Amino acid sequence: MRGAAEVRERLRHVRWIGGGSGGGKSTVARRLAGEHGWRLYATDDVMAEHGRRSTALDSPLLCAFAAMDMDERWLLRSPEVMLETFHWFRGEGFGLIVDDLLRLPDTTGVIVEGFRLLPRLVRPLLAEPGNAVWLLPTPGFRRAAFESRGSLWAIAGRTSDPETALRNLLRRDLLFTERVGAEARALALPVVEVDAAMTEDELTARVAAGFGH
Known part of the structure; x- marks a missing residue:
């Protein structure tokens, strides 16, 4: 069994960008990876694989969510219940992220991004608190980001009442x-509040400065 200190040392070269959906995590991570020659690990890209690697024993909320239809997920429960029972928001599968990172070569930096990076789970893995940042988008910024991607109705549109689901x-x-x-x-970890007044360049510079670059 790996000790916390060993894992922390092995992940010393990793930088973490977490936060709310639509906050610019992917954009900033891609730019920093390109500018500094870092490997990019996007947690959204491995969600399906991690779902397949999960079981009812270690991920009961994920399994319950998978068994629901779209109306059960997004219409028949309150947003508060959705928050409390959404598997990734509760940390299910986070260990699979760590396992993946430990398998990557440590000869170059790695930047990890995604909403699954919960502060309480990432903090024990940080050699330095400044190795991570959480981006917090305002509601207006989030909606505008989804609209610009064309994904605003991607989930809600598959229910029987898209407006309520959204x-x-x-x-x-x-x-x-x-x-x-x-x-x-x-936990005294860095956060950046993201609103429409902040440009992509400014946000990227804020995150880079926090990482010491």
């Missing part, structure tokens, strides 16, 4: 962002 989804994401921000601040 309101529920956006409310759940707001609650998650608020929780992540409070958790990061309580």
